[in-house]
Amino acid sequence: MKALVKSPFVWLLRREYWQERRGALWSQVTLAAILIVLSIFGIIVAEAARIRAGVNVHFVTGGDIGQTLASALSHDTPGLVLGLDSMMWTFGLMAALVLSFTLFFYLLGALYDDRKDRSILFWKSLPVSDTATVLSKVVTAILVLPLIALGVTLAGYLGEQIVASIWFAAHGLNPFTLLWAHWGPYSTWLHLVATIPVSAVWALPAIGWLLFWSAAARSKPFLWAVMVPVLAGVLNSWIALLRLPHVPIEFFWGNLVARPLLSIIPGSWVTTYAANPGFVIPADITGIDRTLGTFGTMYQTLLQPEMWIGAIVGTALIAAAIWFRRWRDEV
Amino acid sequence: MNVAAETIAERPATPSVDGSDTVIQAHGLTKLYKNARALDGADFRVGAGRIVGLIGPNGAGKTTALKAILGLTDFQGELEVLGMDPRRQRPQLMRDVCFIADVATLPRWIRVHEAIDFVAGVHPRFDRAKCERFLERTKLKPNQRVREMSKGMIVQLHLAIVMAIDARLLVLDEPTLGLDILYRKQFYQSLLEDYFDENKTILITTHQVEEIEHILTDLLFIRDGKIALTTTMDEMGARFAEVLVSAAQVEAARALHPIDERAAVFGKSIFVYDGADPEPLARLGEVKRPSVSDLFVAIMKGTYA
Known part of the structure; x- marks a missing residue:
């Protein structure tokens, strides 16, 4: 374990983290804090409304209504658990939203920014292979x-729990x-x-493309990455309008435009369920877990051709990125 | 003048006299870009324990040669650096080779302690304590980011990192470009005092030839992608001579086949000779070794003609 922590590859990951800390960590923390x-604002509004209405709510343990409510809530009432689940989901969805943007721009800049500011010359002066460099960026993105x-x-969920606990306790609930x-x-x-491994395999074509x-x-790089598939999609649709031979429109937009750009969105592989x-x-x-399916169905999606064909294409694109990293000669 | 310079270029490359280990060996080194030949069959050898100045006009192929040596670009011909092929063995080669490619290549977001942690983590030859000793002499603080530093401070950090790596070859490409004079002096002084020894080799390109003249042991002049001159500084003193000649002696001086002639004060002229007999030269006037920049001008004149 100690040897692993000290391995050069882990230092490469650490470097990515130092560089991406602001986007990867602080934007996430900020959004969770905002939630x-x-x-808290919501609780204050509720409390203010209660006080204005002159209602005093206090559950006394052992008291009639208090006990009924407390026992109703504590007996795994699906409603309460669903509420807590939704709370976890809300934080998770927000994090996924931020992560999608973070990943998109991280990957587009990962091998471009240091060429632009010429710091590639410093990185390349160290005994680190270009393969290790590129793979450290892949691992940063997928893991x-x-x-x-x-x-x-x-x-964020635990923070929210603490806020709710104080509120509950103030009204005599345990x-x-x-x-x-x-x-x-x-x-x-x-x-x-x-879902991380499933999302990782699903996202490989986008990771490779970016x-x-x-x-x-x-x-x-942004213009190339976005305009090439979008313009190709428009061209294909236009050819279709002329009733000339073309790639099926839905297939094209789904697999050749959306997939290389949007499959970095965590959990976007759930679309394969419908297909x-x-x-x-x-x-x-x-409950909400239905969206993701069971662990079994989640990992079964890996057997779908769109998963593994995408993974092969993504791996080939990553190999091409390594080649360009090695031989692109401009500085 | 053009003719004289070409005669020099056509001479076979003189091998370095030191006879010690070869650090760099290039034979027919050629690099073609889409519409230009950056290197055109360059042959040279660099021995261990030397400080070599790679000097040439803009576009002569200096940077391309360095990029080939560092494995940053593909090329034709043969090139061995420390016995390795830089195209295939770049990561291994970088254990023994360091380079500073002008001042602004440290990433702007990195902090001093992160840069040191990282290099310590990936470089097996990095001596952290040594690096920290070098940094103690500067005003850099561990939490400082590169973007908050002046150019001079950035180069101090880079140099502290590089000098703490026990490498065998250090490549410097215009390392002091844009630095003020204090940092420039300090830069070469640190290299000589705290870094260079007989097991290390330094290869430098710079436009400020005067600045490195006193530290060089070898010269490599490059022109149009070919090596125009390769010599040690000692050999250079024996082979080339510069004579200050009065107006009356000018014709006699020209008869001895100078490779360059330029006007000096009081109607006198300065002549540069390659391999001339010292006796007749001494009769013409005061003989001395030309400076590297004067020799450079004499040999490169044809390039700009």
Whole structure:
């Protein structure tokens, strides 16, 4: 373990983290903090309305209504668990939103920015292969940044729990039995963590496509990466309008335009469920978890041709990015 | 003048006299860009323990030669650096080779301690304590970012990192470009005092030839992608002579086949000779070794004609 932490590759990952800290960590933390602050505002509004209405709510443990409510809530009422789950999901979705933007611009800049500011000459003066450099960026995109996003998701959820606990306690409700004793949200979180490998394989064509232009474009990698597939899609649709031979329009926009650009969105592989009616998500998976499917169905998607063909194409694009990183000669 | 310079270029490259290990060996080194020949069959050898100045006009192929040596570009011909092929073995080669390619190549976002941690993590020959000792002499603080530093401070950091690496070859491409004079002096002084020894080799390109003249042991002049002159500084003193000649002696001086002639004060002229007999030269006037920049001008004149 110690040898692993000290291996040069881990230092490459650390370097990526230092460079991306602001985008990867602080934007996530900021958004989670905003969510918590908004919920505090909500609580204040509710409390203000209650006080103005002159209603005093205080549950006395052992009291009639208090006990009924507390026991109703603590007996795993699906409603309460669903509420807590939704809270975890909200933090997770926000993190996924930020992560999508972070990944897109991280990958476009990963091999371009240091060419632009010529710091590539410093990196290349060290005994690190170009393959290791590019792979450190791939691993950062598929593992490090998603783990940071999910770490912030969990932290945000726990922060929200603390706020809610104070509020509950102020009204005489026991936050430990009501809020903290439920396993559901944490299993949802683990469910999200388990999507990382699936999202990684699904995103390979986009990771490869963006890294390719980051390594290959002389300037403006964003324009190349976006305009090439979009213009090709428009051209294909136009040829279709002329009723000349063309690639099926939906296939083209889905696999050759959206996939190389948008498959970095975490969990966007759930679209393969709809496309393949063979997937049956068992009825006992309820609530929001149904969207992701079971662990079994999640990993079954890896057997779909669109998954592994995409992975092959993505790997080839990453190899091309390594080649350009090695031989692009301009500084 | 053109003719004289070409005669020099056509001479076979003289091997370095030191006889020690070869650090760089190039034979027929050629690099073609789309519409230009940056290197055109350059032959040269650099021995261990030397400080070599690679000097040539803009566009002569200096940077391309360095890029080939560092494995940053593909090329034709043969090139061995420390016995390795820089095209195929770049990562291994970089354990023994360091380079500073002008001042502004440290990433602007990095902090001093991050740069040191990182190099310590990936470079097996980096001596962290040594690097920290060098940094103690500067005003750099561990948390400072490169973007908050002046050019002079950036080069101090880069130099502290590079000098703490026990490499065998250090390549410097215009290392002091844009630095003020204090930092420039300090730069070469540190290199000589704290870094250079008989196991290390330094290859420098710069436009400020006067600045490095006193530290060089060898010269490589490059022109149009070919090596125009290769010599040690000692050999250069024996082979080339500069004579200050009065107006009356000018014709006699011209008869001895100078490679360059230029006007000096009081109607006198300065003549540069290559391999001339010292006896008749001494009769013409005061004989001395030409400076590297004067020799450079004498040999390169044809380039600009």
